Each structure stands twice: as structure tokens, then as C-alpha cells.
Amino acid sequence: MSVLVYTETEKGKFKKNAFEVASYANAVAQQLGTTVTAIAFGADNAEELGTYGVSKVLNVAEASLSDFNARAFALSIAQAVSSEEAKVVLLSSSTDSKFLAGILAGKLSAGYAPNVVAAPETTEPFIVKRTAFSNKGFAHTQIDTDIKIVGVSNNAFGVVENPTSADVAAFSPQINESDFSTKSVEVDKVVGKATIADADIVVSGGRGLKGPENWGLIEELAEVLGAATACSKPVSDLGWRPHSEHVGQTGKPVASNLYIAIGISGAIQHLAGVSASKVKVVINTDPEAPFFKAADYGIVGDAFEVVPELTEKLKEFKAQNA
Amino acid sequence: MKILVCISNVPDTTSKINFTDDDTKFDTNGVQFVINPNDEFGLTRAMWFKEKQGATVHVATVGEATTEPTIRKALAIGADEAIRVNAAPTDGYFVAQQLAEVIKSGGYDLIIAGRESIDYNGGMVPGMIAAMLDMNFVNTCISLEIEGENATAVREIDGGKEKIATSLPLIIGGQKGLVEESDLRIPNMRGIMMARQKKLNVVEAVGGTQATKDVKFERPAPKGAVKLVDSANIDELVNLLHNEAKVI
Numbered sequence: 001m002s003v004l005v006y007t008e009t010e011k012g013k014f015k016k017n018a019f020e021v022a023s024y025a026n027a028v029a030q031q032l033g034t035t036v037t038a039i040a041f042g043a044d045n046a047e048e049l050g051t052y053g054v055s056k057v058l059n060v061a062e063a064s065l066s067d068f069n070a071r072a073f074a075l076s077i078a079q080a081v082s083s084e085e086a087k088v089v090l091l092s093s094s095t096d097s098k099f100l101a102g103i104l105a106g107k108l109s110a111g112y113a114p115n116v117v118a119a120p121e122t123t124e125p126f127i128v129k130r131t132a133f134s135n136k137g138f139a140h141t142q143i144d145t146d147i148k149i150v151g152v153s154n155n156a157f158g159v160v161e162n163p164t165s166a167d168v169a170a171f172s173p174q175i176n177e178s179d180f181s182t183k184s185v186e187v188d189k190v191v192g193k194a195t196i197a198d199a200d201i202v203v204s205g206g207r208g209l210k211g212p213e214n215w216g217l218i219e220e221l222a223e224v225l226g227a228a229t230a231c232s233k234p235v236s237d238l239g240w241r242p243h244s245e246h247v248g249q250t251g252k253p254v255a256s257n258l259y260i261a262i263g264i265s266g267a268i269q270h271l272a273g274v275s276a277s278k279v280k281v282v283i284n285t286d287p288e289a290p291f292f293k294a295a296d297y298g299i300v301g302d303a304f305e306v307v308p309e310l311t312e313k314l315k316e317f318k319a320q321n322a
Numbered sequence: 323m324k325i326l327v328c329i330s331n332v333p334d335t336t337s338k339i340n341f342t343d344d345d346t347k348f349d350t351n352g353v354q355f356v357i358n359p360n361d362e363f364g365l366t367r368a369m370w371f372k373e374k375q376g377a378t379v380h381v382a383t384v385g386e387a388t389t390e391p392t393i394r395k396a397l398a399i400g401a402d403e404a405i406r407v408n409a410a411p412t413d414g415y416f417v418a419q420q421l422a423e424v425i426k427s428g429g430y431d432l433i434i435a436g437r438e439s440i441d442y443n444g445g446m447v448p449g450m451i452a453a454m455l456d457m458n459f460v461n462t463c464i465s466l467e468i469e470g471e472n473a474t475a476v477r478e479i480d481g482g483k484e485k486i487a488t489s490l491p492l493i494i495g496g497q498k499g500l501v502e503e504s505d506l507r508i509p510n511m512r513g514i515m516m517a518r519q520k521k522l523n524v525v526e527a528v529g530g531t532q533a534t535k536d537v538k539f540e541r542p543a544p545k546g547a548v549k550l551v552d553s554a555n556i557d558e559l560v561n562l563l564h565n566e567a568k569v570i
Contacts, residue, residue, distance in 0.1 A: 098445055102449015134335075138539065142535050144532070182488040188484070243464065257569045258567070299553050299556070
């Protein structure tokens with residue numbers, strides 16, 4: 001029996017969330033008195049996971065499984081669960097992991113708790129704390145099935161080093177041609193820019209910016225900070241910015257270290273979606289804007305004056321601290 | 323084409339969330355329930371398939387009789403028929419099992435569910451159904467076109483999007499993008515009157531097991547007061563973010 005963790009890669013390299021979910025797996029394994037096995041698809045440096053307490057890595061090398069396919073990956077993980085006799089399976093909260101989680105849970109007849117923010121409170125019964133009601137609350141969820149699947153929230157547990165040496169073994173799942181009946185035709189992805197899902201800092205704009213032509217303000221600030229850009233729901237509904245940047249209850253959740261909201265009043269739905277961010281800064285002309293009640297730091301002022309100056313000050317700061 | 327839209331009955335997005343019974347239950351007192359927003363985008367896309375491609379649209383929910391106003395709203399928007407599985411939706415696994423039964427007996431070509439419900443945020447039901455029925459599945463779906471048996475879908479991925487080719491029968495986990503916010507329909511009087519005549523079949527749950535249960539709820543810890551920085555002293559904000567918050 002071991003704990004199995006699915007560690008995601010991007011072009012052969014582990015994603016940041018792979019180290020966080022491996023760290024979480026190690027905490028679970030210690031509670032259960034067992035070891036961590038990871039499954040990766042085409043990892044170049046699989047032994048790297050040893051740093052986070054993984055003692056065995058099943059590395060899938062099949063060319064047909066080099067690109068993400070939810071069903072094929074879920075079936076592969078299910079086979080690893082059975083060969084390792086794993087009772088607990090850990091996934092991240094990435095879009096891909098959430099895509100395959102339901103399939104995996106269905107195939108294994110396993111209970112699944114997503115958006116988990118802390119190591120299990122108890123393992124008998126198995127109870128985890130997770131966000132619910134779109135971050136307006138937490139649920140303590142008990143998983144009663146023999147196999148348990150836990151989806152770990154981004155940036156909640158953190159990356160914890162626990163060096164051990166990882167044995168890397170090739171793993172060849174048996175997947176049929178018919179399991180690839182949803183085929184990727186085209187991927188359109190921003191490269192070289194932080195994404196909302198894994199950025200440490202997110203800079204977000206609202207209707208206070210008055211129009212899409214003013215988004216240079218947001219982008220310049222984001223560039224200095226190496227941040228991802230985001231927007232409020234009205235901005236995406238007005239077509240000023242693409243849907244993929246919409247953060248909030250019906251958009252993407254944000255769990256960054258720093259969230260800077262510019263010209264966003266802070267509707268309850270928006271605040272819910274960004275509440276998992278550790279530090280929130282608001283810049284708004286209206287001192288009565290609800291966001292001031294949810295933020296850690298605030299500036300009452302005109303974004304068109306404050307933001308360029310903040311960008312300049314941060315440039316100076318970065319230059320001094322480089 | 324026969325479409326089933328799966329609907330969750332959820333608190334309106336503006337709801338304040340409170341718990342009752344020693345924090346073991348969600349407090350529904352004063353809460354307005356609506357069609358889950360992710361499901362409503364899917365329902366509206368289904369209406370497009372009905373009007374442009376002659377599809378038949380059914381809606382299904384797993385819920386007690388109190389959910390009927392939400393289902394009637396889906397009928398008023400234009401769904402042809404509704405199915406209510408008469409049981410409390412105890413967890414995602416139970417709901418998926420119930421909906422899988424509805425799908426098996428209904429012979430649907432396309433199942434549209436939401437990416438997640440905005441209350442319990444499980445996000446697992448469509449994937450579980452796909453596994454139980456070995457159906458094609460696309461999650462976080464933001465665009466869907468059907469031509470004969472072939473489907474072209476676009477799904478959101480972290481940092482972009484991916485175009486996917488697949489075929490019916492298909493289940494999707496939908497969200498905004500399937501249609502725009504401005505495409506959503508408010509039922510008109512005629513729709514509401516017609517909905518009263520439409521079939522709402524109540525079926526009993528078929529066995530099914532619960533895999534998880536929420537044993538306790540908690541509200542987020544209250545937030546400390548915001549620290550205001552004067553707009554003439556932006557250096558101070560940089561200083562606080564670096565030395566106090568330690569995020570830059």
C-alpha cells in the first residue's frame with residue numbers, strides 16, 4: 001500500500017503544482033505510515049521528485065501518452081493505483097487534473113474531495129478541509145470509500161522539501177485506441193507569460209479603467225511584477241478582455257500570493273473568487289467600494305495616476321533589489 | 323439530436339453563506355435558489371441547438387420537491403420536458419449515479435452539465451458519468467458545435483484553450499463561453515405559461531451510494547481592517563508589500 005500522486009509535466013518539466021501536490025502526498029504518507037509513489041507522463045528529470053519525499057516514480061514513456069488526454073491519463077492512473085495498491089490518490093487543482101478527476105473517481109468508484117487546503121485532519125475516518133460555496137466557506141469532508149481521491153488547492157499547502165532518493169521505473173499502461181476518442185486538434189496557449197492558475201502575483205482590472213484601450217496600465221504593472229493579468233466579470237462581459245481572464249465565482253479562482261485589484265468595486269461574487277489569495281491590494285477612487293473591506297492594503301485614488309506611479313516605484317525597487 | 327441538460331439548484335451568486343445545526347448544514351433561510359450559472363450557459367446553448375438544428379431538449383435534476391421552481395424556470399426558458407430524481411443530492415457520486423440511470427433510459431446523444439456547481443464546487447459529476455457510461459467527455463467547455471455525429475469543442479486550459487474533435491454520444495462540463503452572458507434568457511410570460519403544461523416526470527432514486535459527506539462547515543475567519551496608504555505616498559505601499567507582507 002502506498003500513496004499515489006499524479007505529478008504534472010509541461011514539455012517534460014514538472015509544473016510547480018507537481019511539487020506542491022507531492023509535498024502534500026508526503027504529509028499523507030507520514031500520517032498513514034507509508035511511502036509516496038508518483039506517476040508522471042514523460043518526465044525528463046523524474047528523480048527530482050525525491051526532493052519532496054517521493055520514493056518511487058512511475059514514468060510513462062509511451063509516445064501516445066506524451067500529450068494530455070483526460071480519459072487515457074485517468075485510465076493510466078487507475079492502473080497505477082491498482083499496481084501500487086494505493087488507497088489515497090492526490091491530484092492538483094489544475095484544469096487538466098480537475099478534468100481527469102471525475103473520470104478517475106468514476107472508474108475507481110472512489111470518493112473525491114476537491115479544493116483541499118490542508119493535510120487530512122484524521123485518516124480514520126478520512127477527513128479533509130476544503131473550500132466550498134465558491135470560497136465563501138469551508139467544508140470538512142469525510143471520504144468513506146476504500147480508495148480516496150484528494151484534489152489539493154493551488155498555493156494552500158505549499159511546497160515542502162523532504163529529501164529522499166526516488167527510484168524511477170518505466171510504467172506502461174494498457175490503453176486502447178478507442179480510449180483516445182476525444183482528440184486534441186489545436187492548442188492555443190500563451191507562452192512565456194504567467195497564467196492565473198500558477199502565478200505568484202495577479203494584477204486585475206475592472207470597469208474603473210473605462211475601456212480596453214487603457215489596459216496598458218495593467219499590463220505594464222504586471223510585467224514589472226512578473227504577474228498574470230486578470231479582469232472582473234463586467235469587463236469580460238463587455239468584451240474588453242477575453243473570458244480566460246475573468247476571475248470570480250463563475251470565472252477562474254485566484255489563489256496567488258498577491259492580488260492587486262484596480263478599478264474593481266468588489267462584488268460579492270468577485271471577492272469569493274479571489275479570497276484564496278494571501279495578500280490583496282485594492283486601488284479605487286471610491287472609498288466606499290466593498291473591496292476595501294476585503295483587502296489588506298488599499299489606496300483611495302485615481303487608477304490613471306496611481307498605477308503608473310506604482311509601476312515606476314516598483315521598477316526602481318526591482319532595480320535596487322535585483 | 324436528443325439533448326439532456328443536467329441542472330443543479332444552487333443559492334444565487336449574491337447569497338451570504340451561513341450554516342446552521344451546529345455548523346453541519348447550509349442555512350437556506352432567506353436564500354434565493356437559481357439554476358447553477360454554469361448549467362444555465364449550457365441550457366442556453368442547448369436552446370440554440372433546438373432552434374437551429376431541431377434538437378429535443380430535456381432537463382434533469384436530482385433534488386427534492388423544493389427544487390421544482392428551478393426546473394420550471396428551465397422549462398420556461400424553453401426545454402421541452404423535465405425529469406426530477408426525487409432524492410436529496412447528497413454528494414457528487416450519488417448524483418452521477420442517478421443521472422447515469424436517467425441517461426441510459428433516455429437515449430440521449432448529448433449531455434450538457436456545468437463545469438461545477440457554485441455551492442459545493444465538486445466539479446466531478448460529468449466526469450463520473452463519462453466514466454460510468456464510457457462516453458466521450460470534454461470539461462471546461464467554452465464552445466461546442468455539432469455536425470451529424472461529429473462534435474468540435476473548445477475547452478479552457480491553464481493559460482489558453484484547446485480545440486478538441488470528438489463524436490456523439492458526448493458529455494460536456496460547460497461554462498461561460500458556450501454562450502455569452504448577454505445571450506442568457508429571462509423567461510417571458512408566454513414561456514412561463516407554457517412551462518406549466520410541460521411534462522415534469524418525477525422518478526425515484528435507484529439505489530446509489532454516497533462516497534463522501536460534509537461533516538462540518540466553517541465560515542472564513544473575519545478579515546482585519548484594510549491598511550490605507552495615501553495616494554501621495556506610494557513608496558509606502560512598496561515598502562509594506564516588501565517588508566510586512568513579504569510578497570515582492
